Amino acid sequence: MVLVVMYLYYNVFIFVQNQNVSFQDVTSQSQQLDADRNSEHVSFSDVVCTHGIGNNYIVAFTVSNTGPIPVQLIRIWGADSENEYTSQKLSIVLQPGAKSSETIVFNLGGSMSDIVMWVVTARGNLVSTSTKVA
């Protein structure tokens, strides 16, 4: 009888222990997500925007990963002074210290003097820049 009770108790104990370990794993992963997100540092440089044909605006820029962890850029958004937005999908992975020069064509209505754009990282960070249309 004692053995049976001990056997049952042991099983319950192991089950609860397993669940606690799983929960601890999730907590750690969750904290790591936030830590990684806060470690991301991306910067723009050499941003040049020129007016193309029609409503097309050609934006050339260099994006650098100045943080300690790899960064994936998944989308770039552009907005004009008339509150119109457009976006394009990106797939750029930057290792720490790496740079990448890109050229994007935005289709935004009307003539404008400034353009605001920002990239979205896979960890949900937004990095923005703005430039005058040349």
Place this chain on the structure above:
Amino acid sequence: MAKSCRRKNILTVLNFRILVPKMLRKLLFDKRAVSVAVSTMIITAGVIAMGIAVLYWTYSWGNMANKQYVDNMQTGSNAMEERISFECISYSSSSKNLTVNLLNWGKAKNTGIARIYIWDNNHEPVGSYSGSDLVLKDITTNEPIQGNVLDIGNEGYITFNVGLALDPYGNNSYFSIRVVTQRGRSFDGSFVKL
């Protein structure tokens, strides 16, 4: 011959009347076991049957408790790993539509949006939107996302009509927005009415 036959019949009836009550009496009122072995077997069988019934009952309850515990743990874990980011929030003064572009950058699958709250600069409630107002659409294809949920790494947007809620506020007014997921997590963002 006939006389002897009748006598035999009378004796048989008498024997039956005397014997049967005697056997019944013995069976009902005799406290001695038929046999020790048989009684032990009957008791053992009864105990085993009861034991199996109790074991099955406790096993069923244990199984249900186990399932409920695991489900609760899973729900809590998924909620903890949910992360939503605001890619772009835009308001159209002409159509009174607010468009909220979202990214699920967490580790939880099937993140659904249950409610959206908006506050003004003084943290006065401007509106709350839920139910059929909130239809997630794909940013690239503009098609409704199947299941109305965002999978891991997926982007989507919600466009809903805010009516006259933002009309009293002038241009460049600042608003806070809160997205509440179906698992109960909330994520805050902000936008400016241009």
